[in-house]
Amino acid sequence: MCSELKVHMRAHKRRVLPNSKELIVNYNKRTPPETISEHNDPHRIDWTEIPSDLRKAPAFITGKDALRIPDFSTPRYKLFWPLRHGWYNEHDYDQKRALYDDIAVIIEEAIKTQLNLSRRRDWSQYGCVFIVPDLYEKRYVTQILDMLLRDFSFGRVCFIQESLAATFGAGYTSACVVDLGAQKTSICCVEEGMCLENSRINLKYGGADVTETFIKMMLFDHFPYSEINLNRRYDFLLAEEIKIKLCTLNEGEISPQPADFHLRTPGQATRKYMFKTYDEILLAPQGYFRPSIFDSSPKLRDRRKLIDRSRDLYDDSPNDPVSTAQSAIIAMTAPLPPLSGQIPRDQADGMNGVAVSTPLRQIPNALRKFSEQEQNSISVVGSPAPEDEDTPVPGADGETNGVKNELDPSLRDDVLPVAPLDVAIFTSIVNGARNDDRKTREFLGGIMVIGGGAQIPGFYSYLEERLKESKPNLAKDIMIGTPPRELDPQGVVWKGGSVFGKLRGTNDSWISRIEHDRLGARVLAYKLMWAW
Secondary structure, three states: OHHHHHHHHHHOOOOOOOOHHHHHHHHHHHOOOEEEOHHHOOOOOOOOOOOOOHHHOOOOOOOHHHHOOOOOOOOOOOOOOOEEOOEEOOOOOOOHHHHHHHHHHHHHHHHHHHOOOOOHHHHHHOEEEEEEOOOOOHHHHHHHHHHHHHHOOOOEEEEEEHHHHHHHHHOOOEEEEEEEOOOOEEEEEEEOOEEOHHHOEEEOOOHHHHHHHHHHHHHHOOOOOOOOOOOOHHHHHHHHHHHHHHOOOOHHHOOOEEEEEEEOOOOOOEEEEEEEEOOHHHHOHHHHOOHHHOOOHHHHOOOOOOOOOOEOOOOOOEOOOOOHHHHHHHHHHOOOOOOOOOOOHHHOOOHHHOOOOOHHHHHHHHOHHHHHHHHOOOOOOOOOOOOOOOOOOOOOOOEEOOEEOOOOHHHHOOOOOOOOHHHHHHHHHHHHHOOOHHHHHHHHOOEEEEOHHHOOOOHHHHHHHHHHHHOHHHHHHOOEEOOOOOOOOOOHHHHHHHHHHHOHHHHHHOEEHHHHHHHHHHHHHHHOOOOO
16 A cells, blocks of 8 residues: 555655655654653543542443543443444343443433433433434344333334434435444435435444554554553543544645654653654555455454344244345455356356455446446336236346345354445445436435544545546546535434424324334334335
8 A cells, every 4th residue: 555655646746755664763763752740731631530439439430431430440440332333242241131231321321411311200201313223233223112112211212214314414305325433334325315225335444443553554663652552441542532633635745744642641640752654644544445454353253142133023034124235245245156057156247246355356346337327328217027927027136037146144244344435335326226327426426424434634535536536437426525514524413313303204203102012113114214
């Protein structure tokens, strides 16, 4: 990546110093830290105070206060994250009940502290709008519904998918929503108030992976604070602060630049470190487009250890929602062997028939449907299906000759969905538009990027440039949109949830305690705005 960056910068007439790395390493090696006493530090941290009397120490601490507990507090506390990478964190728990209880505690404390609803007996007067992922797990939704109505005693509850909530919050009617979070990235096409099922993609990387990769690159260049450990709470917050301050996707800012940070640890004086950076500030966020540089090895650890996938009541088959776009992404990562009687996948045409050992070599093939679509754009209206039900009809979702190109549900949890961001966006639009040229251009012109992971200077223009380079024929139609200026991109989804709760059309989506007691989880099939 370093050599590619140098070639690209020279091609754009940008100055590249031949010995930049050596200058950076030598400076970082010989610069000692400066010690600052606590009373001279204007930005000193207020650590979470733990009572000296063990009987008065709280049983749990949530939110930002949990991240500011001193390492050697009395009593000692262990940090738990019940949700990681967009699904249950089963690795850190031995019992399913403990995981559910931690989720309930976090939500309850947030309601009490952030909404000032301290008395639970008053919660029955309120309704709750809960936002779920586009590609959700049914066991997660049913558990949340039971918790909100039985444990929290809300008067009524309704659910909305996150991409649809984002369009409500930003005022979009149709868009391809790209949400870059801390640990996962979701992509979905929304059209006229509905998430297109086959366009949903959930990728297991985000801003935290950029932070980890950035620190590893800096340590390779002799980062002065060599003892940094991202498993420590204050070190992780420091790494996030440095990433937000320095990382960029503007090539014009790539040069040996001095920087500094203040290390604040509990019980010690503040230390000020001086160091220099070069291309690390750009290469780390480029991992969104080359995710192979991210360390994804622990993300599938102990998956399904406690909570099994949801299964159909009648045939015992997995019934969690799937999408052809997500299946295509997983197929890029782990190609499947051909079925009996079929040609090998590496000899088939089209995106659904390509199998290459590495996802990076498949980037051109992921865009092949655009070329096929342009060749067939003379008539976007397909021929009507024959009345004979035994005659198979080729479809845009990969179903041909009566054989559906889908992953075996038993293998879906064994493969981590990871793909370059630009490839994933095109894959989502291809499967959402279903060979409709008008819809394709509409989604390309309405790509809305939200989330904290995208708050890197130059990210929007860099993403737009990558998309246009991938498909120059449609370059004039590609446009990256942002939420209105007064809205924080990290809070657009929550804003949309509040708007959704005020709409008259949501009256049929509300689930009451009586309905839940009578029907249980089956009530979701009747109340949700999408197919359960």
